[in-house]
Amino acid sequence: AQSVTQLGSHVSVSEGALVLLRCNYSSSVPPYLFWYVQYPNQGLQLLLKYTTGATLVKGINGFEAEFKKSETSFHLTKPSAHMSDAAEYFCAVSDLRKAAGNKLTFGGGTRVLVKP
Amino acid sequence: DAGVTQSPTHLIKTRGQQVTLRCSPISGHKSVSWYQQVLGQGPQFIFQYYEKEERGRGNFPDRFSARQFPNYSSELNVNALLLGDSALYLCASSLAVAGGQETQYFGPGTRLLVL
Numbered sequence: 710a711q712s713v714t715q716l717g718s719h720v721s722v723s724e725g726a727l728v729l730l731r732c733n734y735s736s737s738v739p740p741y742l743f744w745y746v747q748y749p750n751q752g753l754q755l756l757l758k759y760t761t762g763a764t765l766v767k768g769i770n771g772f773e774a775e776f777k778k779s780e781t782s783f784h785l786t787k788p789s790a791h792m793s794d795a796a797e798y799f800c801a802v803s804d805l806r807k808a809a810g811n812k813l814t815f816g817g818g819t820r821v822l823v824k825p
Numbered sequence: 826d827a828g829v830t831q832s833p834t835h836l837i838k839t840r841g842q843q844v845t846l847r848c849s850p851i852s853g854h855k856s857v858s859w860y861q862q863v864l865g866q867g868p869q870f871i872f873q874y875y876e877k878e879e880r881g882r883g884n885f886p887d888r889f890s891a892r893q894f895p896n897y898s899s900e901l902n903v904n905a906l907l908l909g910d911s912a913l914y915l916c917a918s919s920l921a922v923a924g925g926q927e928t929q930y931f932g933p934g935t936r937l938l939v940l
Contacts, residue, residue, distance in 0.1 A: 713867075741926050752829070752915055752931035753868070760926045799867050803926070811858060811919055811927050812881050815867030 715816035728787040732800030829932035850918030857899040
């Protein structure tokens with residue numbers, strides 16, 4: 710069974726500071742990895758995803774994430790936080806096996822607060 | 826192009842009642858998935874449908890059921906509502922089912938409150 714752990718349910722950063730959100734996964738097979746963002750009272754928006762190839766993945770809004778197989782991690786970073794980055798962020802994993810379809814397993818989420 | 830749409834946006838029911846939630850996928854998308862997001866938690870997978878067939882089911886009781894129509898829209902039904910069913914129900918669509926790499930696009934959700 711797959712699982713996702715996001716370290717830190719809440720993160721507070723100053724505007725202009727580095728944003729680092731941690732995600733570790735557990736999977737018996739190489740996974741596909743995703744980061745989604747959820748703004749208040751909205752659905753989920755895809756930030757970026759890793760399927761194959763380059764392990765450093767660039768997404769929207771200046772975010773990027775690096776897949777590290779040896780550490781089973783997929784941490785999300787942004788060099789300089791903006792007030793508009795205040796939201797909840799979810800890391801998710803899906804199964805490579807065709808039979809598993811598109812089921813996403815999500816972490817518990819990390820709420821980001823940006824201080825002026 | 827319109828994104829994934831869901832209706833209604835909010836719903837209040839009482840324990841024991843039944844509820845039907847609706848989802849229209851992005852045009853051209855043939856797969857629809859349903860997720861339950863309890864306040865303060867990540868979404869939990871309920872169902873996936875592709876070409877009107879169930880392709881995946883999460884760990885939810887039989888009170889939860891779903892179906893997909895020929896136009897690829899979908900309904901989620903929950904019977905005998907419990908207080909614990911209060912949550913944001915998210916629908917996601919994707920082009921197809923392709924071994925997990927397909928990007929899923931989420932709708933705004935239906936917020937269900939069970940009293």
